Amino acid sequence: MHSNDGLGSGMGSDADVDALAQLVADxxxxxxxxxxxxxxxxxxxxxxxxxxxxxxxxxxxxxxxxxxxxxxxxxxxxxxxxxxxxxxxxxxxxxxxxxxxxxxxxxxxxxxxxxxxxxxxxxxxxxxxxxxxxxxxxxxxxxxxxxxxxxxxxxxxxxxxxxxxxxTFTERHEEAAAARCIRVQAGADGMSDLIATLPTAIADGIVDRLTRQAREIISARAQADAAGATDARADANGGASDADTTIRDGSSFVDDGRTIDQVRADVFSDLLLAGTPALDPTASGDGDGTLGAIRARVQVAVSALTLIGQDEGPADLAGRSPIDAATARELAGNATSWERLLTHPVTGTVLECDTYRPTAGMVRLLRARDRHCRFPGCRQPAIRCELDHTIAASDGGATHVCNLANLCKRHHDVKHHTRWQVRQLSGGRLIWTSPTGRIYREDAPPPLVAFTTTDPPDTGPPPF
Structure with missing residues (x-):
């Protein structure tokens, strides 16, 4: 959570807002x-x-x-x-x-x-x-x-x-999945594109796992850099031996200035060529979990009718494209936990969320309700967002679903460090006000899959 204290002139003066208003009108x-x-x-x-x-x-x-x-x-x-x-x-x-x-x-x-x-x-x-x-x-x-x-x-x-x-989507997906393949497209300067045509849920899961592993490496690198700076100060005060210096110089993070894209590509290569990521600084298990323990996460909304095999319509992979019913059923069957959603019969907005296993219910409900970052126009999936108090906790805002919403890091900062303002109404509806006074309504997005259906046809009394 953030506070608006100490922002100084970063919010902009009234004259700046007037100038911006003129630009918006133009x-x-x-x-x-x-x-x-x-x-x-x-x-x-x-x-x-x-x-x-x-x-x-x-x-x-x-x-x-x-x-x-x-x-x-x-x-x-x-x-x-x-x-x-x-x-x-x-x-x-x-x-x-x-x-x-x-x-x-x-x-x-x-x-x-x-x-x-x-x-x-x-x-x-x-x-x-x-x-x-x-x-x-x-x-x-x-x-x-x-x-x-x-x-x-x-x-x-x-x-x-x-x-x-x-x-049906399932029929077409089965045909398309039969054409899955890997191919190499030669590029310039000794580089090539390795292209994998895969089912969407698998492709998205691969990217998610690589991203989380890359972030773990970069986080460990930052911690090593901070420790190195502390040791360097100790050296200056005569508090470290030559042996200590040798160990630090031999660290896998020396001169490691790779971007997250570069780390992702390196981990991808290591996983395929060696089976485990050789560039994993926590491979010995002495960190907060090894990279090998990191698994992909995807957020899927699927109707009950699809789960029981009465509907072959596509399910919704949050932030991505639809996936076929068979994949959705397999994901639900293998999931360690899953949530049942109660939606509004008209708008489809998620009202309640429960699970068959103990979990952080409030976080899960908000992920299910919001599906993505709630700033106007952003589609960053909720599983990669931060929970924000609409009314800051420091101002007396309650930690309750009626005062919480998912915002990505970028728009979380925008809310707290610029003149953008937001109110939350019932049903998770957000009303954003720009610095120039323009209003943007952000409704909680209804799931794209159907959670309601018409009554089944009357087939007469049951056989027993």
Whole structure:
């Protein structure tokens, strides 16, 4: 937890806030003008594609004629947009797809209900939806997008599109999993990319475990550096022997200035080549747990119907993409503990959370309720966030779910060291106020998987 005491001028003066308010007002005008220009550009490019098709109508080799007409028009426009004709041809195809196949989205963008980022997400995800269902997908997707950041709606829209697909997610996942592979893509300067195509839950778990191991190494390195500084001061006072100095110089942390990405890559290599991370400074077990004891953590929300095999819809891997029902069932079956969520019947907001084993219930409930950092636009998973008192404990704020929310380290600091302010209402709703007075509402995100269902059909009395 943090305190706002002693922040000095870091909060900014009233004059600074006024200047920022003017910048924000100017930004709004620029954003409106940019949106209008982007819409005009897309309609122009779509018209160019339609012109190319019209020019090739009736040609004996229609496909080739259309391609040549499109190339010629793209080359003409490339001179205006200062781009290559290949780039313009790709943009023309993208514009035609949007204008002709997503008219509701185009209209919402033109009206200012959504922004270019929302349009990109809808178009990217909408290709999964059959043409006959696309209008309904657009309607629901636009409602989800309004008032929300594009990066926050991606997983919700992907889940929506997956459920609208005529084939179950499980069927398609089984086919895709059969193509899992490892490949090497040669790069420059003696480097290569090792690419693994794996089920999402496994890939995310690998990255999570590598990240936690890398952080353990960096933490141990910091402790060794602090100990070395203390010993150096003792040397200056004649308190250390030559043997002590030799031992410190032989430490595995001497001249170790690797970044977390570099440490992650090194641990990854060691685990695959040697079976255990040779760069583990706690390999002897004399630290706070060895790297080999670190296991990956993933946060999955899955409906009860999926767990008992009555629904093959996708489950939600928090902060990532959907996973198939079979993987979700396997994760739930192997989990040492899991939580049952009670959700609001209308909004889907998590209201209660219980577990079948003793646990820190409050922390688990908040992770289940928040799912990610609760600062506007952030999607850092809750398992990598910090619990923050909305009203600071030093100001009398209670340590209770109604006064706690998950914030990532970056936005935890923003809350306590800038003029951003936040209130928490019932149901976990946060109301953020920016330094210039703009209001951002942050609802507790409902789980993307369905926790309610209609009554099962009446099949008559039971057989016994």
């Amino acid at each position: 930004a709004e005008g620029i954003a409106d003008a940019a949106r209008a220009a982007q819409v005009r550009e897309f309609r122009l490019l779509a018209a160019a594609g339609q012109l190319a098709e019209a020019q090739s109508a009736g040609a004996p080799e229609k496909v080739k004629a259309r391609e040549m007409a499109l190339r010629g028009i793209a080359a003409e426009l490339a001179g205006v947009f200062v781009a290559t004709d290949r780039t313009l041809q790709r943009r023309i195809d993208e514009a035609r797809d949007l204008v002709e196949n997503y008219p509701v989205t185009m209209a919402a963008w033109e009206a200012g209900r959504i922004v270019r980022g929302h349009v990109r997400v809808i178009q990217e995800v909408g290709c999964l939806v059959p043409a006959e269902s696309r209008a309904e997908f657009e309607r629901v997707a636009i409602e989800r997008c309004e008032g929300e950041r594009p990066n926050r709606v991606l997983e919700a829209l992907r889940m929506l599109a997956e459920r609208m697909h005529p084939r």
